Amino acid sequence: MPSLSHIIHKQLPPPLGDVEYIYNDDQFIIVDKPANMLSVPGKTPEKQDCLIHRVQQRFPEALIVHRLDFSTSGLMVIARNPESHRELSRQFQDRETEKTYIAKVYGQPEEKSGEVNVPLRCDLERRPLQIIDHQHGKAAQTFWRILERHEKSCSLELTPVTGRTHQLRVHMQALGHPILGDELYGHKAAFAMADRLYLHARKLIITHPTDNNRLTFLSTIEPF
Numbered sequence: 193m194p195s196l197s198h199i200i201h202k203q204l205p206p207p208l209g210d211v212e213y214i215y216n217d218d219q220f221i222i223v224d225k226p227a228n229m230l231s232v233p234g235k236t237p238e239k240q241d242c243l244i245h246r247v248q249q250r251f252p253e254a255l256i257v258h259r260l261d262f263s264t265s266g267l268m269v270i271a272r273n274p275e276s277h278r279e280l281s282r283q284f285q286d287r288e289t290e291k292t293y294i295a296k297v298y299g300q301p302e303e304k305s306g307e308v309n310v311p312l313r314c315d316l317e318r319r320p321l322q323i324i325d326h327q328h329g330k331a332a333q334t335f336w337r338i339l340e341r342h343e344k345s346c347s348l349e350l351t352p353v354t355g356r357t358h359q360l361r362v363h364m365q366a367l368g369h370p371i372l373g374d375e376l377y378g379h380k381a382a383f384a385m386a387d388r389l390y391l392h393a394r395k396l397i398i399t400h401p402t403d404n405n406r407l408t409f410l411s412t413i414e415p416f
Contacts, residue, residue: 195414198251199240200262202238202340204230204238204262205228206228207226207228207241208226208227208228208229208264208265209226209227209314209358209402209413210246211223211224211225211226211229211243211247212224212412212413213250213356214267214409214411214412215409216251216272217272217402218243218273218316219271219272219273219276219401219402220269220270220271220272220276220280220401221251221254221269221270221272222267222268222269222396222401223243223247223249223267223268223269223270224239224265224266224268224408224412225260225264225265225268225393226265226413227245227263227264227265227388227389227415228243228262228263228388229242229243229262230242230262231244231256231259231262231278232242232244232256232259233245233404234341236246236278236281242393243268244256244258245381246295247270251270251272253272253273254270254271254272255270255271255272255273255274255277255393256270256378257269257270257271257277257280257281258273258281258284258300258355260393261358261389261391262390263373263374263389263391264389264391264393265295265391265392265393265413265415266293266387266392266393266394266398266413266415267394267395267409267410267411268393268396269396269398271401275401276401276402279397279401280401283399286356287354287355287397288295288355288399289331289394289396289397289398290351290396290397291350291351291352291355291393291395291397292348292349292350292351292393292394292395292396292398293352293391293392293393293394294339294347294348294350294391294392294394294415295347295348295349295350295351295360295364295370295371295372295390295391295392296342296344296345296346296347296371296372296390296416297345297348297364297367297368297371297372297382297390298344298370298371298372298379298382298385299344299345299368299369299383300341300345300369301336301345301346301367301368301369303337304337304338305336305337305338306335306336306337306367307333307334307335307336308332308334308336308363308364308367308404309326309331309332309333309334310326310329310330310332310361310366311324311326311328311329311330311331312324312325312329312330312332312356312357312358312362313328313329313330314324314357317406320357320358320376321354321358321360321376322343322357322359322361322362322364324362325368329357330354330391331354332352332354332356332362332363333352333353333354333358334350334351334353334359334360334363334403335350335351336348336350336351336353336367337349337362344366344385345372345385346369348363348364356358357384358376358377358398360372360391361376361377361389361391361404362377364377365377365378370382371386371389371390371391372385372386372389372390373385373386373387373388373390374391375389380383386416388416390415390416392411392413392415392416393411394411395409395410395411396408396409397409399403
């Protein structure tokens with residue numbers, strides 16, 4: 193695994209593409225975030241290019257509801273007014289949304305599907321790393337199933353029940369099959385097998401903030 197200090201201080205790579213707009217109405221927007229793009233701006237001048245700033249160029253009223261990791265691509269919902277922002281944020285907080293990811297991981301799990309249910313917390317001495325902590329960690333649960341087996345890897349569908357920071361990345365590491373291209377949690381072989389983190393938010397289900405209809409959105413990107 194590359195040293196953490198090198199990862200934190202290296203220059204961010206450019207985004208792999210631009211923001212794709214999947215849906216919008218007067219209440220919210222659904223976008224496909226490219227890999228290597230911040231969801232919100234960082235603290236330094238070189239970290240101001242981000243998803244929400246790009247969306248606000250087209251929709252100035254846009255408000256961020258949730259985030260994806262810098263390296264993760266895929267679907268995000270953006271609110272268009274404070275009322276929808278409150279309702280959509282509540283849905284995420286109360287786990288009423290449904291999210292499905294696809295990932296390519298190192299090696300081959302023996303089973304066709306399974307569950308990872310281990311608690312996580314921030315590693316305070318090595319931020320932003322997350323670690324498994326059965327005593328002080330917060331509950332974290334992920335279901336997985338194999339979509340396709342490859343020679344040295346396999347494609348998985350990942351369904352997180354909770355939404356902890358780096359949850360899918362740590363859970364796949366705990367399973368013994370880290371996500372390809374993961375600079376934080378992948379061993380050298382897994383890191384070397386991809387030019388980016390092979391993790392993509394493919395499906396998002398939310399309830400419309402005003403008419404209460406249950407809506408399903410699918411990503412149009414073929415990420416890897």
